[in-house]
Amino acid sequence: MGQAGRVRPSGAVPGRGVPARPGCRRVAAPGSRGAATAVVSAETVPKDVYTHVAATFDGTTAKLYVNGKLSGSGTLPFTPATGVNTLIGKQVSGTIAELFAGDLDEVRVWSRVRSAAELADDLHHRLVGNETGLVAYYRFDEGSGATAYDQSDRALHGTLKGDAKWTGSDAPVGDHPGVRRDSFILKGRTVESGMSAVIYHQQENVSAGYRPDPKPAKRQARVVLAFAAKYGQEPALVSLDFAVGRDGRLAQVPDMLDPAVLRRPAKGQDSEQVSALQQLIRQLEPEVAALPAEITRLGATAGQVAYWQGKHDRLLPGFERLERQYLAEKDVPTAWNYALEVKTPRESDGQVLRYFNAPIHTSVIVSLTSSRSTWRLEGTGESQNGKPFYWLVGNNVNNLDVQIYRNASAQNTPLVTVVREPGNPFTQFQLTAEGEYTRIVNRGSKLAEGMSSSFPAPVPVQASECSTGDSGLIKMVRVSLRSGADTAYLQAKNEMNTVRERLQEAKTAAQRVNELQLVLTGKQADLKDAQEKLARLSTALQGDDDLTVAMPLISVDTTGLSLSGGLLEFARGTDRPALLDSGTGNIVLYFRGANEQFFAVYYDTAVTRGTQRLTGNGGTLSFLARDPGVLLDNAVMKVSDGDVPGRCDLTITVGGDTETWRSLPRKAEHMAAALAGQSGQAVTVGTVAQVTGNTVEFTAAITTAVAAKAHLQIGANGYAASAEAPVGAKTLTLTGSGTAIKPGDTVTVVGYDWARAESTRVGVLLSAGSRLITLNTGGATSVPNGAAIPVTGGRGCRWRAEMPGRAFLFDGKDQYLTLPGAQQKNAAPTGDLTLEAWVNPEAGQGRIIHGRTDGSGYSLALAVADLPARQFTGTTKVELANALDLAGRDFTIELWAKRNQARGRVEPLLFRAATDGRVDQSLHLWFHPDETFCFSLYGTASRSPAAPPPVTTPATAR
Numbered sequence: 001m002g003q004a005g006r007v008r009p010s011g012a013v014p015g016r017g018v019p020a021r022p023g024c025r026r027v028a029a030p031g032s033r034g035a036a037t038a039v040v041s042a043e044t045v046p047k048d049v050y051t052h053v054a055a056t057f058d059g060t061t062a063k064l065y066v067n068g069k070l071s072g073s074g075t076l077p078f079t080p081a082t083g084v085n086t087l088i089g090k091q092v093s094g095t096i097a098e099l100f101a102g103d104l105d106e107v108r109v110w111s112r113v114r115s116a117a118e119l120a121d122d123l124h125h126r127l128v129g130n131e132t133g134l135v136a137y138y139r140f141d142e143g144s145g146a147t148a149y150d151q152s153d154r155a156l157h158g159t160l161k162g163d164a165k166w167t168g169s170d171a172p173v174g175d176h177p178g179v180r181r182d183s184f185i186l187k188g189r190t191v192e193s194g195m196s197a198v199i200y201h202q203q204e205n206v207s208a209g210y211r212p213d214p215k216p217a218k219r220q221a222r223v224v225l226a227f228a229a230k231y232g233q234e235p236a237l238v239s240l241d242f243a244v245g246r247d248g249r250l251a252q253v254p255d256m257l258d259p260a261v262l263r264r265p266a267k268g269q270d271s272e273q274v275s276a277l278q279q280l281i282r283q284l285e286p287e288v289a290a291l292p293a294e295i296t297r298l299g300a301t302a303g304q305v306a307y308w309q310g311k312h313d314r315l316l317p318g319f320e321r322l323e324r325q326y327l328a329e330k331d332v333p334t335a336w337n338y339a340l341e342v343k344t345p346r347e348s349d350g351q352v353l354r355y356f357n358a359p360i361h362t363s364v365i366v367s368l369t370s371s372r373s374t375w376r377l378e379g380t381g382e383s384q385n386g387k388p389f390y391w392l393v394g395n396n397v398n399n400l401d402v403q404i405y406r407n408a409s410a411q412n413t414p415l416v417t418v419v420r421e422p423g424n425p426f427t428q429f430q431l432t433a434e435g436e437y438t439r440i441v442n443r444g445s446k447l448a449e450g451m452s453s454s455f456p457a458p459v460p461v462q463a464s465e466c467s468t469g470d471s472g473l474i475k476m477v478r479v480s481l482r483s484g485a486d487t488a489y490l491q492a493k494n495e496m497n498t499v500r501e502r503l504q505e506a507k508t509a510a511q512r513v514n515e516l517q518l519v520l521t522g523k524q525a526d527l528k529d530a531q532e533k534l535a536r537l538s539t540a541l542q543g544d545d546d547l548t549v550a551m552p553l554i555s556v557d558t559t560g561l562s563l564s565g566g567l568l569e570f571a572r573g574t575d576r577p578a579l580l581d582s583g584t585g586n587i588v589l590y591f592r593g594a595n596e597q598f599f600a601v602y603y604d605t606a607v608t609r610g611t612q613r614l615t616g617n618g619g620t621l622s623f624l625a626r627d628p629g630v631l632l633d634n635a636v637m638k639v640s641d642g643d644v645p646g647r648c649d650l651t652i653t654v655g656g657d658t659e660t661w662r663s664l665p666r667k668a669e670h671m672a673a674a675l676a677g678q679s680g681q682a683v684t685v686g687t688v689a690q691v692t693g694n695t696v697e698f699t700a701a702i703t704t705a706v707a708a709k710a711h712l713q714i715g716a717n718g719y720a721a722s723a724e725a726p727v728g729a730k731t732l733t734l735t736g737s738g739t740a741i742k743p744g745d746t747v748t749v750v751g752y753d754w755a756r757a758e759s760t761r762v763g764v765l766l767s768a769g770s771r772l773i774t775l776n777t778g779g780a781t782s783v784p785n786g787a788a789i790p791v792t793g794g795r796g797c798r799w800r801a802e803m804p805g806r807a808f809l810f811d812g813k814d815q816y817l818t819l820p821g822a823q824q825k826n827a828a829p830t831g832d833l834t835l836e837a838w839v840n841p842e843a844g845q846g847r848i849i850h851g852r853t854d855g856s857g858y859s860l861a862l863a864v865a866d867l868p869a870r871q872f873t874g875t876t877k878v879e880l881a882n883a884l885d886l887a888g889r890d891f892t893i894e895l896w897a898k899r900n901q902a903r904g905r906v907e908p909l910l911f912r913a914a915t916d917g918r919v920d921q922s923l924h925l926w927f928h929p930d931e932t933f934c935f936s937l938y939g940t941a942s943r944s945p946a947a948p949p950p951v952t953t954p955a956t957a958r
Helices: 115-123 269-303 304-328 485-538 666-677 820-827
Strands: 007-008 026-028 039-040 055-056 061-066 068-075 090-093 098-099 107-109 132-136 164-168 196-206 217-229 236-243 260-262 336-350 350-355 377-382 387-394 401-404 413-420 429-434 438-444 448-450 461-464 474-481 548-550 553-556 561-574 578-581 587-592 598-604 611-616 617-627 637-640 646-656 658-667 683-692 695-698 711-714 717-720 732-733 746-749 758-759 773-776 789-792 797-799 844-853 857-862 893-898 907-913 922-927 934-937 939-944 952-957
Touching: 039 061, 039 068, 039 907, 068 115, 196 578, 196 934, 236 587, 304 485, 448 820, 474 485, 485 611, 485 789, 561 598, 611 637, 666 773, 893 907
Parallel strands: 260 561
Antiparallel strands: 007 164, 026 039, 055 061, 061 068, 090 098, 107 132, 196 217, 217 236, 236 561, 336 350, 336 377, 336 474, 377 387, 387 401, 387 429, 401 413, 413 461, 429 438, 438 448, 438 474, 448 461, 548 797, 553 561, 578 587, 587 598, 598 797, 611 617, 611 789, 617 773, 637 646, 646 658, 658 758, 683 695, 683 746, 695 732, 711 717, 711 746, 844 857, 893 952, 907 922, 922 934, 934 939
């Protein structure tokens, strides 16, 4: 639970005169002067913990309650007073002010005494606001501004003073279990009609079934509210669009709403914008046309994911078994069959002899041959100086060992084949590696075998020179494993590699299909918007497409639910409008106009979520706007290193809101779950025996390892492990103090501790996930560092209006309509004729209707009309009515005058006086003979400094 916000007085100091016991509260007699008699609670109130306190007074007895329980009572004197102030967080007595230091939330004032049962019932949830006797109710959920709004019916709003701060609240208060009411005020406007509401579902394009092209599907539920509000001389309709939460509640409304005025787009055209839109459309149309074919082509490969995944999974156990066997044998000397190749071969009859031959009979001397024979090593179970002794065995039907001929220690003694003699040291050999070669040393003679230079025959012998020279270097070439595991493993590996390549191709194609579908959705939305804008700017038709207005976002509440809305300037009326959900999924708003017309405007519920993508390991991650109305055009999403490998930090900035998610798991599916408010399966580690500082001791050794920096929940609080705790450990070290941990608390490892996430929006708790975005893993396994790239900004719902009738817009240059030649005869008049049309000329002149037949012709046209003017010949005048009265008031006289010639005498423009010639009671406006402009009153004249030119001249006198 917990409130969205609370108010914290800034710079407040503890009040003087408060009882000495820490946390005690008092109730002062209302209207008292000087020192107040106080009733003090028996229970103290701790610091840094939210405590519900209440006081009731029936005119005589005051009672105090702490957390819903009676904690003190007493009689208080009461003297009514007038002209008093109501202050929250401050008390003034004379010139002394006492201020509260701490956080306040859910302040309620009642005009009746509430019982202990009533207090206990309501202290943990919000009120509706219309409860009996509720005088003032301050939730402090605004989070910003200097006004605390009263949520009761009396609207006794408060003003925050002294730089009080908004802060988050963890008071144990939740929504009302039954009814919830939110009130709001329209800034500068009043509601002029009843309200209508309808529930609907926004529609998004999604791919389903076997067809790759996305189709509209109903998604998130919302509620639209419509009513008439004051707007100039004629009210206009206001529409508000509320998101609906999973629990059925509507988005929380700001207390003061100032919806934007949505106007009909201006008629006309902007050539630069038209050109840009045409170019954009030419670019988008082939791209949108090509993408479905590419998606279909890749879809065939993408559709094989299940097949290749199934084959991969069937092969994997056998492959892993062979791989384990191969890896276990490949470094064991006795596991291999070898070819023994000397470094210093001999030649005989044109052949190069380099390999030890393996005779198949006993007492046969080992010689060199040009072809490979295979040998193996078998351990004797004995060693010397850390090196084991081996029997050197020929791979043939008899499996004969090699022995120094006649067990001799003499130089140049050859090797012969014998049946194994276990105790004979002359049949045992040690191996000494020298790079890619090996020296084979006999245990009995201590001499190495090889091709002695003093023994010319192509026969390996033992000799001292073979212990140091190249003649004793023999390459033991690995031919195959004796078990055959290398051959089987190689075959299985080749098959597995092929399957993995096909599986990866299918996954890559599926990933690309998902990416292209996102791109297609974005480009389709961009193309549609561009086409509609172009239609509004350049088409001759000013009807169906001339009004498309986006519903602007007003706010997003602390849980991520949005509110959109606007004042529809194009929808004027005073009556309650009607809202209906149509069969197409759009909403129809019916209303009556000021002149009794019947109008309809349509609310297009098709939306596109803003998307940004980041290439991850194995796929493409898509960050999607949680609400389609929240546009991601200028949003920034950045992944950076976290506190340990395997974790990262994510920063999300959308508009003025920033969310910082620290220590998120890099595993894509786990990050997506954390951002969605899902913690995953908690793993129990153990039970707390005792805590010393930041070290937790368990009641028994733990059976689950805890990684360094792992997120933990101990009791009701979140912690992190400072170091790894292996299986069997009895203690665990935390990164912070464990003072809140108690013996008996259970320690669990959780996927994410939401205390690591924070928002710049006051009062936001991110335990339910991000308010701004969701994450689609797109097949990616992990999330790399980097900034996400915008794909589409998104688009919310829009208003569309079909205007009553249509009209043509002509450019006055080369645009016109004509009847087909075959229809000309139908326009020939046969008698009387009437032509009529509504016209809205922009400039110039021209024919509206023109007809010409064999017998006659006719036209209805507009002609340029000069503005009328009165011409005076020097002998004429105009006499005005006597009702013109300028006496006793300020006045201005202005006119346009055009002099044809300079006549060298007074030329009057305006004369105001009695005609009998009374002196000093006249008003004159005139041109002087020197051609200056003059104004005179009672014989005092004002003259212009220079003569006006002999052209049309504006003349003004005040």
